[in-house]
Amino acid sequence: MVSTLRLGVYVHSSYKKTSSKLLTCRMVQFVSSRYARESNHVTSDTSINLTINLTKGLCNQDLELYSLIACYYIIGTIWMVPSLVIYVRARILPEAWEASLVKLSEVGKVVYTEYNEKSIDAPAVIVVEEPFTEPRIHLKGIVAGSLKGLLDYVDEVIKGIHDNLVDKVGYTYHERLFTYRLPNGEVINQIQKVIEKLRKTSYTRRAQAITWQPWKDLETEHPPCLQRIWFRVIDGKLVMHVHMRSNDALKAAYMNMYAFTELQKYVASKVGAEVGYYLHIADSYHVYEKDWKWFNSFVEQIKSGYSRNRWRKTHEYLEMVSKLENIESKAL
Template sequence: MIQKSHITQFQYAAQHKPNQLIYGSGQTAIITGWTVKQAIAKHLQTSDYAVIGQLYSPTRGINLLIRNLLLNPHVRYLVIINATKEDRNAGASQCLLDFFNSGVEENISDTGRKSWVIRSQIPGYIDIEIDINALEKLRQSLEVVEAKSISEAVEKIQFYAQKPTIEPWGTPLEFPMLTIEPTVLPGTRYGHRIEGKTIAETWVKIIHRIKTTGTIRPTGYDGKWQELIDLMAVVTEEPEDFYFPEPNYLPIDRSFLTEYISQVLDDAPSREGVKYTYGQRLRSWFGKDQIEQVVDKLIGEIDAASAVMTLWDVKDHEKGGSPCLNHIWLRVVDNELSLTATLRSNDMFAAWPANAMGLRALQKHIRDQINQRSEYDLRMGPLMTISQSAHIYDDTWSNAEQLIKQQYAAVCRKLDYADPAGNFLIEVANGEIVVTHTTPGSGEIVGCYSGKNALKLVREICTASPAIRPDHAAYLGMELQKAVDCIKIDKPYVQDQ
């Protein structure tokens, strides 16, 4: 038989994420998982492969990958790299292998839609609109192998590249795809604050805020996202062993978290195909262990405002692949250690819960080290994240809507009525409304307002106390109007009655 020549024979056509792929002219598709695709491409000729692409998520990525493969029946070989901690954590490469080994069955996806569910311990879904016969034909027509390293992958790819060219397994297939364009309500684009006791509770509130008022914009990744700019999330009472709801609606579980925390706390050797870990950036990237530095800094000067760690390298501007987490600041106030982290770009649906738990683990590690090495006995203060681009990608909009439908009302019912801005005591005296503002807890009087116009009083109070909670301001408005009505009909007014 004639060996395949090195002239262009096939052209891979990608309907989904076309700008995220590296194209060749061969018959082997290479799925790199979390390994940087360029780390594979540099060892190959373009004639060795049809396409190279990364696969991060089984629930978000496999469906689009399968659609692209159905559109390119000239692909006859599939090399799936399953090599890193991140691959094992995410499970996407394994789930794709399970698809080719075990197929699918009809069931319900994580968004509540009827879907093809991959027979795997790792959740993975394919749109029900894709004909099952096409999926089975694809499974039967591709030779699929797993690679545990870059060198093993390159060896397998080059082996397939030496095989004779074979005919495509069929004609290109394209199936309709459901798209959802969200309704966006008016709202502030810049500068938001969301607070919750736990990461889970705060996350639901974040998703609701972005989903209802976020601006829809194109991304640099062949899609759209819904975005708010500069969103500060404050988590006040996350337990030290972390809170996972039952049933767990977070996009991570404890086993994933264990691996993820190590990527935040621990140093890691440089490996080909792996960009970095946050722990590597904090521990050794700049030649100093920054975690140790801030521990020493705060032990030596407990009131220091310069306990800072940075993950941004000026070289990141040149080479790309810059870290999303850029800056961490720790501060001790009233014997509490708080941590503030700035993330330049933050996938709030899929990544923020893990980001927050990893940062909370870092915060606890630093608190524990300070307590062990000094006479201080610090408590855990709040965790704050400032997400400069807080966004939800379009391929999780359905998931976000499902989360809001199932969890947001329940989270709102757990409202804590204590307002840090204080309490307001309302009474009527000499035909006027008198409002006394007291501090939370101690009840110290810090302000007094009087008048006969409810709206004017509310505006005066909110101007003087701009941090008052919106629901508290609404309550004041209702109570003050009740007081006005009581004055009009000469009826005694009693607050909350």
């Protein structure tokens, strides 16, 4: 693959030879698109369109400097995500989760953990464009001891069914989001505050909820992985950005994303909006060493397409849960 520097030199020298800004602009667009396709870096349609718009602007300028900027800066920098960062954009939830695991296997680095165990690790940015388009369920991602565990986890996040265990386990996401307790004893329902703020000003940039309590979490062995959730209504749709400090990519990420999108739907219903895209950011997106064999095997299944046999529509999943519960009740 031709390097960014060589591409820049090639196009810039062509500018000097042809003395044609229009031709140079066309070449910048061509080389930019070619570089985007052939490089290992992740690109986005928006960024490529930005490149094209900038090079169109170049055609209307008289200064040779703009050619140099286009060649060295636009091609080399403006749309590239560093190769050590996972960037995934997918239409539905199971597809996004699978793609993130494949990317982790490709760019992840071995990093030691505070649990005396290695992990394969990388920062991750995952965009789910249509989080409620079916199929939504990935059976492989339900790591909760039972098939129904996914539904229980949603109830834990939204309804607080395990808040009675906070003194024992340290926190639940519902407890931190819906009953955030300050050192002076004051309790804040952050999600209700978010709803009220969005009802008043749908485009606000201030509708967010946090989990971190530095007076407690800096000293505990198991602080919350979820750090912050940000909401905004754009074009009548509620978008949600979730920021995790740490996320087990194999054993937790899918269930996290599923439950958080259910929270997104809950808030959307309260503010009278449809559900928009979902953005999941993890500073440490990782798989522990003890799970590497399982992880590598699953990645191969994803690449072959076999893993899609584990995708289910929501009603299919609920039917499976119901049948299993009937079998278990009869066994009693």
